[in-house]
Amino acid sequence: MADADEELVLQSQNGNTSAFETLVKNHQQMIHALTFRMTGSDADAEDLAQEAFVRAYKQIGSFNANSKFSTWLYSIAIHTCLNWRRNEARRFQAYANCANEFSTQRTAAEPTPAGAEMAQRAQAALLKLPAKQRAAVVLTIYDGLTHAEAAKVLRCPETTVSWRVFSAKKKLKRWLAAGDRSHERL
């Protein structure tokens, strides 16, 4: 575990909220990115990021220094998102809202309409995946975790992660290819 995190975690375990605030500062962007990719919604991503950190504080006494703090935090954030996603109605609503969210976002790069369209379809396809497959994709593709590391975060066997990633990629390729074909026809 990074030395800086180690000391901050120890202080947080002793009730030092300032130390925990520093931990939040160090990891907030990573967790926001994860919650956004899991939900597709900016507002939900912010709420879930906050909830993930509060849960982490409540459980900080149980943190085992043998693992990395970031891995442990990832696990809490992912499970916070998965619990949120359990309501299937929310999943389809978020998928439907994705188009609205994306069209109002302003990014520094200001992508071309064609680029924005492709990105929107990619995000929509990601949101169509079942939550656990999406989590496996987010951890391995976006965050660069190995299947073994992702398995620790998701608390499942490595083979399960491998299968979820394989299955998810197959679906994404199919959906994106179909989307590209229908877009070309237009």
Add this chain to the structure above:
Amino acid sequence: MNDFELESRLKAVPLPTRSDEYWEQFPQNVRSQLRPVLAARPRMSFAHRLAWSSAAASACLIFALALWPTVEVMVKDIRTVRRELVQLPGHLRVLMADEHGMRYLIADK
């Protein structure tokens, strides 16, 4: 579409941009939510604290009582040594302690 192309498409999805104020404020927002968490942590009741204090005090007392005979013998030996040293300071060569008590070897200087 191969894996590389898929990953490139997925990674091209931009993240929402947020202001510097947001990133400054977010940790404070989290911290403000921790206060109810801290308040909710159960504090030890008076009876609980009294029980722990009594147990610790009893353990110290028992430890002290168990060690007292040994300490008493040590103090007695130290007094004996000092008394003998005063009487035979120059001739005292070796001090021995065994199951029969303190012994000393006196030699001509």
